[in-house]
Amino acid sequence: MDMQTLLAQVTGNQILVALLALFIVICVLLGVRIVPQSEKYVVERFGRLRAVLGPGINLIVPFLDRVAHKISILERQLPNANQDAITSDNVLVQVETSVFYRILEPEKTVYRIRDVDPAIATTVAGIVRAEIGMMELDEVQSNRAQLILKIKAQVEDAVDDWGIEVTRAEILDVNLDQATREAMLQQLNAERARRAHVTEAEGKRRAVELSADAELYAAEQAAKARRVQADAEAYATSVVAAAIRDNGIEAAQYQVALKQVEALNALGHGTGKQTIVVPAQALEAFGDAFRMLRRSGGGGAA
Incomplete structure (x- = not known):
């Protein structure tokens, strides 16, 4: 074997190795797919769906599989x-x-x-x-x-x-549209006016109710006062009646005489110069009153 033949064989082997290495590199490039986090790859084989590759390193069959679609999964x-x-x-x-x-x-x-x-x-x-x-x-x-x-x-x-x-x-x-807006504005203004009237009417009604409550309270208090006064008068009457029952008619005459003397005394202490004309019957009544008072006073002294 001469030198030229040897060189030819060596050159042929190198070319074959180089082609094999190139084929391997191409297979690796075609078979390895790195998918980003925000995407998914749709892989087809002979036009049919083969797989969906998720994020990361993925392997496919070179020359048979191909990435047909790269789909973003971001919102x-x-x-x-x-x-x-x-x-x-x-x-x-x-x-x-x-x-x-x-x-x-x-x-x-x-x-x-x-x-x-x-x-x-x-x-x-x-x-x-x-x-x-x-x-x-x-x-x-x-x-x-x-x-x-x-x-x-x-x-x-x-x-x-x-x-x-x-x-x-x-x-x-x-x-x-503009027409609907204007109609709604008119309706809104009407509703506001209605609410204002209702509020005013409710205020007036409340004022009338409070006034009526005040009048009712005043009437109730006046009735209570009259009731208390009537109870007091009834009590006084009962006391007088009890005195008459216990002491007889003289107690009543004594009270009448006492009132007559007090009235005469009030007339005597009037201001200015004045003349008091007293009927004869009144003088006799005052006389009887003084006598009863003297007897009463004498009895007390005795």
């Missing part, structure tokens, strides 16, 4: 959408919505729906119109949180077959 936000809806009381409103979602099963998203964002937006618009159509305008304004929960639940059910999770659904604003 996404649909562009804010405005859709018209009519409430159950025939009021046209424009609702601004926003939806957040993320892909959980990329194989469903890839093979069951072509354009995810438009499909979700259309679904949300239909559900919003249906839900608002079953509510009155006041309910839409006051029960917005409940409406959001209903919309989110129905959207989740609708997109479940697409491997999508709806994380949030928001109603950003509910707009009305």
Whole structure:
């Protein structure tokens, strides 16, 4: 074997080894897939779904398997959408919505729906119109949180077959046309005026009730005073009656005589010069009174 033949064999072996090494490198590059944390890879073999690669190092069969789709699993936000809806009381409103979602099963998203964002937006618009159509305008304004929960639940059910999770659904604003706003403003002003009249009427009624209560209280107190006075007079009468019962008629005559003397004494101490004309019968009565007093005083002394 000459030198040229040997060199040819060596060169051929080196080329073969180099080609083999290159083939191995290519197989490694094609067979090893490093998937980022925020993504999932959909692998196909001859056009059919083979596997879904999660984050980390993954192995596939070179030349047979290929990464057909790289799907981000980060949360996404649909562009804010405005859709018209009519409430159950025939009021046209424009609702601004926003939806957040993320892909959980990329194989469903890839093979069951072509354009995810438009499909979700259309679904949300239909559900919003249906839900608002079953509510009155006041309910839409006051029960917005409940409406959001209903919309989110129905959207989740609708997109479940697409491997999508709806994380949030928001109603950003509910707009009305100018005519409806003016009508609502008039209604609001009328309601405020009605409440003011009701408050004023309740105040007047309360004042009348308090006045009546005060008059009733005064009447009750006056009645109690008269009752006490009547009880006192009845007690005095009972005392006099008891004295008459115990001491006879002389006790009554004594009391009458005492009152007559007190009256005469009061007349005598009047201011200024005055003349008192007393009938004869009165003089006899005063005389009897003085005699009874003297006897009473004498009896006491005795």
